[in-house]
Amino acid sequence: MxxxxxxxxxxxxxxxxxxxxxxxxxxxxxxxxxxxxxxxxxxxxxxxxxxxxxxxxxxxxxxxxxxxxxxxxxxxxxxxxxxxxxxxxxxxxxxxxxxxxxxxxxxxxxxxxxxxxxxxxxxxxxxxxxxxxxxxxxxxxxxxxxxxxxxxxxxxxxxxxxxxxxxxxxxxxxxxxxxxxxxxxxxxxxxxxxxxxxxxxxxxxxxxxxxxxxxxxxxxxxxxxxxxxxxxxxxxxxxxxxxxxxxxxxxxxxxxxxxxxxxxxxxxxxxxxxxxxxxxEIGRARVAERTHTLAGDLKDALAGIRGVSVVTPRQPGLSAGIVCFDVEGLEPEEVVSRLRSRSVVASVAPYPSAHVRLTPSIRNSEAEIEAAARAVRSII
Structure with a gap:
């Protein structure tokens, strides 16, 4: 992602x-x-x-x-x-x-x-x-x-x-x-x-x-x-x-x-x-709808994990495909490292207030959204 x-x-x-x-x-x-x-x-x-x-x-x-x-x-x-x-x-x-x-x-x-x-x-x-x-x-x-x-x-x-x-x-x-x-x-x-x-x-x-x-x-x-x-x-x-x-x-x-x-x-x-x-060819409206749907599903899944705080607004009008979150007790770099060891490609925002980022797109599936959420749950 x-x-x-x-x-x-x-x-x-x-x-x-x-x-x-x-x-x-x-x-x-x-x-x-x-x-x-x-x-x-x-x-x-x-x-x-x-x-x-x-x-x-x-x-x-x-x-x-x-x-x-x-x-x-x-x-x-x-x-x-x-x-x-x-x-x-x-x-x-x-x-x-x-x-x-x-x-x-x-x-x-x-x-x-x-x-x-x-x-x-x-x-x-x-x-x-x-x-x-x-x-x-x-x-x-x-x-x-x-x-x-x-x-x-x-x-x-x-x-x-x-x-x-x-x-x-x-x-x-x-x-x-x-x-x-x-x-x-x-x-x-x-x-x-x-x-x-x-x-x-x-x-x-x-x-x-x-x-x-x-x-x-x-x-x-x-x-x-x-x-x-x-x-x-x-x-x-x-x-x-x-x-x-x-x-x-x-x-x-x-x-x-x-x-x-x-x-x-x-x-x-x-x-x-x-x-x-x-x-x-795919259709811009379809691309937008799919990206927002997957990002929304990911935000919902992460919000249901104890110890995870979703930073990105939940409203579709205030967000696109980037999903940022924090994990209590873990530095963002450590979260990224643990996720990558589980074959989930995350990144850290290069800002003074750093957060973990997952960015689902049309190349992802619902199963991959679920797998990413499970991986986050497993590292806590």
């Missing part, structure tokens, strides 16, 4: 990787020159279709970390402006915002979304964010599903609240909304526009069951105007061709200009389209 870390390649993805790898090994230059652009754009188009947006608004990355770093460190802010995030956000968000503020003179501020996660509510989370917005706030940087606790925040409701705030501001002062979406992406059914964010960054080698080392960054029209490229691209041919001709190549941003250039694990990037196709 380790989908939140890294996944096995399902058969269609594995076969596509092998097909591209073999062709590259046979004649790497010809295969790259004849197919590279077409296959890259097929992966971009598949990601865009999944999110319900135009491919020009999708950048291809290697991971959530790369996407968050590219977007946040490339944000156009300066002295007198601030970026707002939360105590509950992950190292990658905090570190990227530190790089941004060090380089620009903007400031960073953090708030807590709740006092006690057991009492967290949609309305309470939204209100805390609204109350924290200041005139100088330029970016709100949040995480859809917290890998520390499994809490899923009400992104759509937050976006609506920001729209109301932005309605009274000049466009250059709008609060932009950035989202580390990796633990909702591939689980939930929301499109980019359902979420209402400006930036959505996610790795594809977790819940989407995509190739290892792939990710995306999706950007709104407003977001494209507010961020600058960090790494030179080769995906937008106009940039290189204008440079080559000695012409001005300061073009307006799009997903291609924001895609880092250089040689990649092409066979993995090109197999990304198969991962999206597999999810679409």
């Amino acid at each position: 380790s989908t939140m870390l890294i996944t096995s390649h399902p058969a269609p993805v594995r076969e596509a990787i092998g097909r591209h790898r073999d062709a590259l090994d046979a004649d790497p230059v010809a295969y790259l020159e004849e197919n590279g652009t077409r296959l890259t754009e097929a992966s971009r188009a598949a990601a865009a279709s999944y999110l319900g947006m135009h491919p020009a608004h999708v950048a291809l990355t290697d991971s959530t970390t790369m996407g968050v770093g590219l977007i946040y460190t490339g944000l156009k802010v300066g002295p007198g402006q601030e970026v707002l995030t939360t105590d509950e956000d992950y190292y990658v968000t905090h570190e990227s915002l530190r790089h941004l503020t060090d380089a620009t003179g903007a400031t960073e501020r953090r708030i807590s979304l709740f006092d006690d996660i057991s009492e967290a509510t949609d309305g309470g989370i939204v209100q805390r964010i609204v109350d924290a917005i200041r005139p100088e706030t330029r970016l709100l940087a949040l995480t859809w599903v917290h890998s520390s606790t499994g809490l899923k925040i009400p992104v759509g409701s937050i976006a609506v609240a920001l729209q109301e705030i932005n309605a009274g501001r000049d466009e250059q002062d709008h609060v932009l909304f950035g989202l580390d979406a990796v633990h909702g992406f591939g689980v939930e059914t929301d499109s980019f526009f359902d979420l209402g964010v400006d930036f959505l960054m996610a790795g594809c080698h977790k819940w989407l069951f995509g190739p290892r080392g792939t990710g995306i960054a999706a950007i709104s029209e407003r977001g494209l105007g507010a961020v600058r490229p960090i790494v030179p691209t080769f995906d937008d041919a106009r940039v290189f061709s204008r440079w080559y001709a000695g012409e001005d190549y300061a073009l307006s941003n799009n997903g291609r200009t924001l895609t880092p250039g250089g040689f990649k694990d092409f066979e993995h990037r090109w197999a990304l389209a198969e991962a999206f196709a597999l999810h679409e």
Whole structure:
């Protein structure tokens, strides 16, 4: 139950990787020159279709970390402006915002979304964010599903609240909304526009069951105007061709200009389209329902074990596939070690307040949920 870390390649993805790898090994230059652009754009188009947006608004990355770093460190802010995030956000968000503020003179501020996660509510989370917005706030940087606790925040409701705030501001002062979406992406059914964010960054080698080392960054029209490229691209041919001709190549941003250039694990990037196709074939609603059902069954089973405290909210609206818990009298690392000795793959949240994590997904069965609960019961 380790989908939140890294996944096995399902058969269609594995076969596509092998097909591209073999062709590259046979004649790497010809295969790259004849197919590279077409296959890259097929992966971009598949990601865009999944999110319900135009491919020009999708950048291809290697991971959530790369996407968050590219977007946040490339944000156009300066002295007198601030970026707002939360105590509950992950190292990658905090570190990227530190790089941004060090380089620009903007400031960073953090708030807590709740006092006690057991009492967290949609309305309470939204209100805390609204109350924290200041005139100088330029970016709100949040995480859809917290890998520390499994809490899923009400992104759509937050976006609506920001729209109301932005309605009274000049466009250059709008609060932009950035989202580390990796633990909702591939689980939930929301499109980019359902979420209402400006930036959505996610790795594809977790819940989407995509190739290892792939990710995306999706950007709104407003977001494209507010961020600058960090790494030179080769995906937008106009940039290189204008440079080559000695012409001005300061073009307006799009997903291609924001895609880092250089040689990649092409066979993995090109197999990304198969991962999206597999999810679409199964059905996104079915994926979401199945994931939530299994996670709910696991939470119920763990809650019935004496000495186990489930940290993740029980309500489906406040959680997704991550299930975090504590075992009385045992450190999280010891729980993980004991579970792995019983063939249950758990992990520890890499946060100051560490918890044990199990993350059931559509590759799991009801019998495996029961087996995981039995394993937890056996170590106490």
